[in-house]
Amino acid sequence: QTRYRVIAGTYSQPAYDSWRWRDDPMWLAGAEVSHSRAVGAGGVVLAAGHRRSTGYQENDDFRRYNAYARIQAPLSARTTWSALASWSLDDHGTFLQWRSRTDPLRVPDSDASAATTSWKLAAHATLNHLYSAHTSLQLKGFYFLTDVDNSRAAGGFSTIGHKIGAETQVDHG
Numbered sequence: 001q002t003r004y005r006v007i008a009g010t011y012s013q014p015a016y017d018s019w020r021w022r023d024d025p026m027w028l029a030g031a032e033v034s035h036s037r038a039v040g041a042g043g044v045v046l047a048a049g050h051r052r053s054t055g056y057q058e059n060d061d062f063r064r065y066n067a068y069a070r071i072q073a074p075l076s077a078r079t080t081w082s083a084l085a086s087w088s089l090d091d092h093g094t095f096l097q098w099r100s101r102t103d104p105l106r107v108p109d110s111d112a113s114a115a116t117t118s119w120k121l122a123a124h125a126t127l128n129h130l131y132s133a134h135t136s137l138q139l140k141g142f143y144f145l146t147d148v149d150n151s152r153a154a155g156g157f158s159t160i161g162h163k164i165g166a167e168t169q170v171d172h173g
Contacts, residue, residue, distance in 0.1 A: 005032040005049075011056045014105055021058040021106045028053040034068075042073035042080075055093065058106045059114060062092035075127075083125040091117045094154040114154035121145040140167040 011026035030051035037044060047068040055061045070084040094114035099106040107114070127139045144163040150156060 001037070002035045003033070006030070007051075011054075018102060019105050021103075022054075024054075026054045026056055040073070042071065044072075045070045055095075056105070057095050059093035059112060060095045062090065064091075065089045078130040080128045081126070082128075083123070085121070085123045087122075088120045089117070090120075091115070094150070096154065111153055113151055115151040116154055117149045119145070119147040135170070135172045138167075138169040138171075140169075141165070142167075 008029045009027065011028070013026075014020055028051070030049065032047065032049035034045065034047035036046075045068070047066075049064075049066050051062070051064045053060075053062050066086070066088040068084070068086045070082070072080065072082040074080050092115065094111070094116050095107060096111045096114055097108065098104045099108050122142070122144050124140065124142045126141075129137045131137065142163075142165050144161075146161045147159075149158045
């Protein structure tokens with residue numbers, strides 16, 4: 001099965017003309033596609049998408065990308081394996097504060113270049129084994145990555161985080 005989704009729209013102009021921060025239309029657009037299929041006794045799912053917007057407020061623009069993949073396969077009559085990975089990029093302006101009470105949709109000049117870019121990655125793998133009608137074992141491994149970078153106007157800090165882990169579960173009943 002393959003699915004497509006396209007979105008598009010415009011934001012209405014602010015309620016008061018004095019709040020207008022741009023004359024061009026403000027908009028949001030995006031597209032997503034996904035595909036899933038059975039492969040033998042297992043299966044696969046793939047998906048990707050992109051969204052972009054000017055935002056409703058000044059410096060509220062963004063571009064976002066994402067991708068996802070999942071696979072599941074039997075290794076034997078009692079053992080299955082599955083894995084998934086997801087990735088995303090979020091690059092957006094950062095609306096830190098209003099310019100003034102009478103200009104709430106604009107940012108101060110010092111915040112005009114405030115932006116944040118973040119990358120995220122997640123990967124998981126799971127092995128399930130059924131020993132008997134009453135006992136099963138599940139082994140999981142995972143990895144997460146987060147990488148955030150803020151422009152100088154948005155605080156100027158950057159950070160990268162990694163998390164690696166494993167889990168074992170035995171069910172008996």
